[in-house]
Amino acid sequence: MKPRESESPLDAPAAGTQATEAFELLSDETRLAILVALWEHADPFGDDDAVRFSDLQSRVGTADSGQFNYHLDRLDGHFVESVDDGYRLTNAGRKLVRSVIAGTGIEAPELEPTRVDISCTLCGAAVEVQYERGQVYVSCTECEGLWNGDGDDDHSGHLAKFSLDPAGLEGRSPEEIYAAAWVNTFQTIFSMIEGVCPTCTGQVERELAVCRDHDADGRCEECGHRSRGVARFRCTVCKRTTRATLGVLAKYHPRVVALCYDHGLALQYEFNELSHIKARFDRTNTDVEFRSVDPPRARLTTTIDGDEAWVELDETLSVVAVSD
CATH class of the missing domain: 1.10.10.10 (Winged helix-like DNA-binding domain superfamily/Winged helix DNA-binding domain)
Incomplete structure (x- = not known):
């Protein structure tokens, strides 16, 4: 060169x-x-x-x-x-x-692992929230969680990782920090689903990433995820990335939003409190069925109080079919 x-x-x-x-x-x-x-x-x-x-x-x-x-x-x-x-x-x-x-240039605040009134969706054990290096980590106190750490991230075995600027901690309790991180991430994913980067407004690449050799027993050693398929987003301009479980992604579609609303559960308004987030976990369940692996295509079925709604996504996370 x-x-x-x-x-x-x-x-x-x-x-x-x-x-x-x-x-x-x-x-x-x-x-x-x-x-x-x-x-x-x-x-x-x-x-x-x-x-x-x-x-x-x-x-x-x-x-x-x-x-x-x-x-x-x-x-x-x-x-x-x-x-x-x-x-x-x-x-x-x-x-x-x-x-x-x-937060850039300000001394980075930290929050030591603190229990909040949320139960692990995998095993029902207590959950802890921690803030470090601009990230809110949500971890189970008992099981191995959903995700492995990425790169130099040593928080292996967490349930979720949310980006939050240091200003997001100002004046908030651990429970409020968790809720604020949830709201911020909700808006981030929503924007990326629509193909617009929330940081620079650049175009976003969307991908349904599927592990070809997935181990269904706990977190897979091959991909590091409990789920075989995950949603991945990458801005083509500023390189911002994010990922989400397919169960989370299903709840952005109007069909699923309407199902939850009909059962008294708001998904997009008034959910910036721990009680609303807890109700979302406790009352809804989403099953993922892969209709095809090559190319990837998944049906996401959300159930609440015995009623259900489903959407199907292709390899670009575009909706290709919806339940009646």
């Missing part, structure tokens, strides 16, 4: 020109201070969120007007835009600052 001629690592082709330019723009403290100052001034519902040049310079604390103007010009048109009344953040600028506020 021919070596790169540039000495700058930001010239690496993998990220693309726009990404490398963005990193270069953010490599100066004054520019970052400008973004924070504009964000602190902004009122989301106000009519005037612009800051005049002199006021902005005073907020940042830069005495040299020429130097300040240089850094502001570098941001203008990217993370900042000039308007009649001064300067304000662009959508990209607001998104960047929000990501910092959500």
Whole structure:
């Protein structure tokens, strides 16, 4: 492979020109201070969120007007835009600052394993919730769980793993943290089902992944999952990924949502409390039947109070058939 001629690592082709330019723009403290100052001034519902040049310079604390103007010009048109009344953040600028506020650069909080009032859906034992490195882990205190850890993830044997920014822990009890992580994941999967990445709005690849040599006795040594098939999503732009059991995926379809609603169980509203999540586990059951392995096709049958509804998914997780 021919070596790169540039000495700058930001010239690496993998990220693309726009990404490398963005990193270069953010490599100066004054520019970052400008973004924070504009964000602190902004009122989301106000009519005037612009800051005049002199006021902005005073907020940042830069005495040299020429130097300040240089850094502001570098941001203008990217993370900042000039308007009649001064300067304000662009959508990209607001998104960047929000990501910092959500937890990037803040000391990472942790939650030691704490029991919550939820029973393991596999064995009925007590369940613990733990927060570490931006993830909420839900683990059974007795059985081996549903999933193996991925890569450097040493949480082998968990029931679920939810992504949650550090800001999600602020002011919440362990039970509320679990519920918030559930809601956040629900919205993430919903967006990815629709083919839109919730992080960057890029296109999403969807896959019904099936283990060809699955061991049905507990977690499979081949794939590391208890279930033979799982739903996998990957953004083609920012590479965000997520996965879900097929039983969870079934509950996004209107046919199943209607079944549960008819039996007094809301799946998409007012479920951000532990009692609602517990009722969802206790009252519903989803069986997975593989109609075909090559190509993958699965029928997901959800039962509640003796009534049932089913949907069939193909290898791209598209719905190909629905019960009456």
